[in-house]
Amino acid sequence: MEEWNQTTTGFFLQGLFPPTQTGLFLFLLVVLIFLITILGNATMILLIWKDHHLHTPMYFLLSQLSLLDLMYICSTIPKMAVNFLSGDNSISLVGCGFQIYCFLLITGGEGLLLASMAYDRYVAICRPLHYPILMNKRMCFLMISGSWVSSSINSMFHTAYALCMPYCNSRIINHFFCDIPAMLPMVCMDTWACEYAVLFSASLFLLVPFIGIMASYGWVVYAILHMHSSQGKKKAFTTCSTPLTVVSFYYAPFMYTYLTPPSLRSPEEDKNLAIFYTILTPMLNPIIYSLRNKEVLGALQRVFGRASSNKE
Numbered sequence: 300m301e302e303w304n305q306t307t308t309g310f311f312l313q314g315l316f317p318p319t320q321t322g323l324f325l326f327l328l329v330v331l332i333f334l335i336t337i338l339g340n341a342t343m344i345l346l347i348w349k350d351h352h353l354h355t356p357m358y359f360l361l362s363q364l365s366l367l368d369l370m371y372i373c374s375t376i377p378k379m380a381v382n383f384l385s386g387d388n389s390i391s392l393v394g395c396g397f398q399i400y401c402f403l404l405i406t407g408g409e410g411l412l413l414a415s416m417a418y419d420r421y422v423a424i425c426r427p428l429h430y431p432i433l434m435n436k437r438m439c440f441l442m443i444s445g446s447w448v449s450s451s452i453n454s455m456f457h458t459a460y461a462l463c464m465p466y467c468n469s470r471i472i473n474h475f476f477c478d479i480p481a482m483l484p485m486v487c488m489d490t491w492a493c494e495y496a497v498l499f500s501a502s503l504f505l506l507v508p509f510i511g512i513m514a515s516y517g518w519v520v521y522a523i524l525h526m527h528s529s530q531g532k533k534k535a536f537t538t539c540s541t542p543l544t545v546v547s548f549y550y551a552p553f554m555y556t557y558l559t560p561p562s563l564r565s566p567e568e569d570k571n572l573a574i575f576y577t578i579l580t581p582m583l584n585p586i587i588y589s590l591r592n593k594e595v596l597g598a599l600q601r602v603f604g605r606a607s608s609n610k611e
Contacts, residue, residue, distance in 0.1 A: 310482075356439040371577060378390065396461070405450075407449065424522055457497070466482070480497065
């Protein structure tokens with residue numbers, strides 16, 4: 300009983316970088332990425348909210364992606380930064396549970412949201428005449444609410460299960476945030492039920508949406524190849540190619556971590572791969588979806604042009 304009481308006081312996060320000059324440089328790089336991510340995603344949300352030209356299902360879904368990316372990086376990096384600067388790597392049981400809940404909520408929501416965005420792109424290119432019917436406001440609302448609700452239920456279940464397990468082998472989590480796969484080696488009971496639950500959720504919120512996205516892109520490519528207009532082909536390929544790269548960049552490390560048996564991967568691999576979907580992808584999303592998008596660039600000029608003219 301004494302051992303159990305000690306484990307419920309909290310955990311220690313091993314962190315991402317060592318307390319060296321190299322570690323400090325990498326930490327400052329992550330802080331810079333954090334600031335770029337905050338600025339980029341906040342700007343996207345502001346533009347979509349302010350500019351009526353962007354009040355369409357595609358950009359509404361994109362605003363939700365920016366919101367999730369903001370939550371993504373804010374749920375992990377600030378705590379990692381505080382631990383690195385203070386030298387105190389501890390995290391309370393409540394704090395760890397909050398991180399698990401937020402991380403799983405955002406992960407599941409973003410996995411389903413990316414699938415919704417792929418469906419929107421498929422309808423826009425392959426069935427343009429039916430787009431107003433298939434992607435109306437009601438459908439858009441159902442997609443968003445379904446993503447949030449289902450992901451919330453999933454994250455509550457896993458968080459409650461993770462906090463109820465007895466941790467008695469160690470309190471040091473070999474990660475920079477509380478992640479269930481990194482916590483399982485500390486559990487002093489058979490974890491097969493938790494491992495299968497994680498596998499099921501990863502398949503439902505990551506693998507199935509990824510397969511759906513790949514299938515939709517296959518149909519899109521087929522439709523593009525049968526377009527008569529070369530200008531239309533070029534525009535469609537530009538619309539699809541870059542987001543697909545980011546989607547793969549997001550899903551691939553995630554699925555390796557959550558769908559691969561623990562015996563075939565190491566904690567260090569999990570921690571390094573987490574950098575892709577918790578730090579890099581939230582930064583890349585607003586860049587990819589804005590710099591090559593004329594409508595977003597136009598909205599940027601209109602919104603900030605009006606702001607500067609009002610000041611004058």
